[in-house]
Amino acid sequence: MTNLFDFNTETDYVGKVVYVDTTKLSLDVKPKELKLARVGRLVAVKISSAVEEWAIAIVERVIKNPSTEQLKTIVQPNEDEEASPVSADSILERVSNIVTIAIVATFKGKKGTETNYFSRSIQEIPDIDAVAFSIESENLENFMGLLSAKSKSDVSLDLGKYSLSEKARAQLNGDKFFQRHAAILGSTGSGKSWTVASVLEKASELPSTKLIVFDLHGEYKPLSFAKQLRIAGPDDLEKDDDNVLFLPYWLLNSEEMQAMFIDRSEFTAHNQVTIFQKLVGEEKIKHLTENDKKDVLSSFTIDSPVPYNLNAVIEEITRLNSEMVQGKTSSKQGPYFGKFSRLITRLELKTTDKRYGFLFQHPTALDKYEAFSKIVKQLVEFNGSEKGIKVIDFSEVPSDVLPIIIGLVARVLYNIQFWTEQDERHPLALVCDEAHLYLPKRGENNPNERRALENFEKIAKEGRKYGVSLVVVSQRPSDVSETILSQCNNIMSLRLSNKQDQNTVKSFMTDNLTVFADILPTLDIGETIILGDAVLLPSRIMLDKPKKENRPLSGTIDFWSEWNEKDKKTNYDKAVENYRKQSRK
Numbered sequence: 001m002t003n004l005f006d007f008n009t010e011t012d013y014v015g016k017v018v019y020v021d022t023t024k025l026s027l028d029v030k031p032k033e034l035k036l037a038r039v040g041r042l043v044a045v046k047i048s049s050a051v052e053e054w055a056i057a058i059v060e061r062v063i064k065n066p067s068t069e070q071l072k073t074i075v076q077p078n079e080d081e082e083a084s085p086v087s088a089d090s091i092l093e094r095v096s097n098i099v100t101i102a103i104v105a106t107f108k109g110k111k112g113t114e115t116n117y118f119s120r121s122i123q124e125i126p127d128i129d130a131v132a133f134s135i136e137s138e139n140l141e142n143f144m145g146l147l148s149a150k151s152k153s154d155v156s157l158d159l160g161k162y163s164l165s166e167k168a169r170a171q172l173n174g175d176k177f178f179q180r181h182a183a184i185l186g187s188t189g190s191g192k193s194w195t196v197a198s199v200l201e202k203a204s205e206l207p208s209t210k211l212i213v214f215d216l217h218g219e220y221k222p223l224s225f226a227k228q229l230r231i232a233g234p235d236d237l238e239k240d241d242d243n244v245l246f247l248p249y250w251l252l253n254s255e256e257m258q259a260m261f262i263d264r265s266e267f268t269a270h271n272q273v274t275i276f277q278k279l280v281g282e283e284k285i286k287h288l289t290e291n292d293k294k295d296v297l298s299s300f301t302i303d304s305p306v307p308y309n310l311n312a313v314i315e316e317i318t319r320l321n322s323e324m325v326q327g328k329t330s331s332k333q334g335p336y337f338g339k340f341s342r343l344i345t346r347l348e349l350k351t352t353d354k355r356y357g358f359l360f361q362h363p364t365a366l367d368k369y370e371a372f373s374k375i376v377k378q379l380v381e382f383n384g385s386e387k388g389i390k391v392i393d394f395s396e397v398p399s400d401v402l403p404i405i406i407g408l409v410a411r412v413l414y415n416i417q418f419w420t421e422q423d424e425r426h427p428l429a430l431v432c433d434e435a436h437l438y439l440p441k442r443g444e445n446n447p448n449e450r451r452a453l454e455n456f457e458k459i460a461k462e463g464r465k466y467g468v469s470l471v472v473v474s475q476r477p478s479d480v481s482e483t484i485l486s487q488c489n490n491i492m493s494l495r496l497s498n499k500q501d502q503n504t505v506k507s508f509m510t511d512n513l514t515v516f517a518d519i520l521p522t523l524d525i526g527e528t529i530i531l532g533d534a535v536l537l538p539s540r541i542m543l544d545k546p547k548k549e550n551r552p553l554s555g556t557i558d559f560w561s562e563w564n565e566k567d568k569k570t571n572y573d574k575a576v577e578n579y580r581k582q583s584r585k
């Protein structure tokens with residue numbers, strides 16, 4: 001059996017272990033070897049064994065000529081730990097320079113019947129005086145090649161090249177990447193949208209992908225492999241277009257309807273909720289009775305997704321608001337007289353505003369009992385010529401109801417997966433672009449955002465059991481719900497320049513991986529740090545760019561170059577009309 005590593009003691013030797021602390025080691029490095037100890041590079045530390053065995057580590061810190069005080073912070077235990085048998089002063093007498101490394105994996109030439117065994121677990125800790133070598137040149141190529149070979153399978157997601165060795169392809173386990181949720185994070189201009197497009201492009205090559213992208217700004221419109229849907233805008237209300245998506249108001253559950261129409265600060269809010277729910281329930285029961293749906297009636301709740309007549313509800317609320325009843329001697333104001341005036345105003349404003357037409361001015365055919373199946377199929381069906389990746393453009397949805405509407409779509413998709421027979425269930429992934437806008441960290445204070453958070457948090461906690469996965473995409477991870485991010489077992493972080501965002505990503509790293517957090521602000525465009533159970537080794541990867549025809553509309557505008565062009569014309573008359581009609585078409 002040929003050894004994986006062939007280290008040269010003259011050119012690859014870094015130093016020897018002088019301090020061991022669980023996953024962190026300190027090496028004594030002589031001056032001539034110090035150039036091999038570069039932060040972020042890989043080091044192999046020999047483990048005493050009958051077969052070839054190494055602890056794979058990452059260089060975390062390099063200190064030249066450490067002082068006694070510096071040594072105390074490196075080699076002395078915390079106050080609550082046992083006293084170190086080796087004092088800082090005694091180490092200082094015999095060390096030249098200190099290099100701190102963090103163990104991230106174990107390699108064995110043979111374990112049982114398996115050769116070239118590699119594990120993310122730390123199975124053995126090197127001894128004091130164990131020798132360490134820098135993994136460079138041919139050894140690096142062999143090691144990264146081993147990672148590629150072990151990662152390559154029928155479920156490989158090929159993302160790009162390892163930054164340490166461009167000859168080796170970086171591949172994730174596609175099953176593990178989507179099974180337990182993932183996050184793609186990066187500052188504006190870091191290549192985040194291209195990363196999403198590249199992952200989608202590779203997923204589109206599979207025969208039965210089922211993936212839905214929540215596109216807030218129309219960035220992913222160019223994706224040629226995706227079916228493009230858009231939430232109906234004001235000028236789509238009269239169109240019969242399969243690419244236009246209506247979401248009838250009857251899909252909203254009671255909490256979502258209340259968040260949209262009822263002001264909890266009003267004195268009469270409780271009465272508004274009670275009467276509104278009562279009337280909606282009666283109208284839904286009426287619809288079920290007319291369609292002879294006895295099975296549904298027997299298990300009916302106010303949140304059952306059943307069509308109903310909202311105009312009839314508004315008419316009854318209006319009647320109650322002005323109702324006069326007979327008193328002992330003359331007529332008097334009814335029990336709800338004047339208590340619903342503001343509610344009626346909000347209902348009338350929302351239901352007649354064309355910006356909300358996708359909810360309240362949908363085609364009459366969508367008020368039929370069978371309409372729900374049609375909407376679901378429009379969202380997820382990919383039989384025949386249908387494409388398995390669908391992009392939903394939410395750019396024309398008013399910002400005040402955006403969290404509710406995105407949460408509504410996510411809730412419907414999750415519930416459809418939940419109620420699908422297990423042997424017919426096909427896994428579905430939801431790509432949540434610009435997640436900080438509708439899944440905010442402190443969204444509990446806003447009723448609209450709270451509704452969306454509840455729906456997505458349920459998916460984050462329970463979705464994997466029913467084949468629903470989240471891919472959370474954000475340029476501000478520090479503003480995204482911690483509950484949702486904490487459920488993401490795989491993190492792809494591109495360049496992050498904001499300290500709070502860096503700390504958010506760092507909080508999801510184990511102690512031996514925090515060295516990667518320090519690298520985040522230095523990453524190149526399109527370069528990412530990948531952590532999680534989908535990758536064999538936490539890695540720095542240069543991602544593949546999507547094909548030119550599939551690049552999202554998110555490129556940064558070159559201001560100086562644009563300003564340098566002569567005779568640049570803009571049709572402001574057209575822009576004004578687009579503004580008025582809320583459409584660029």
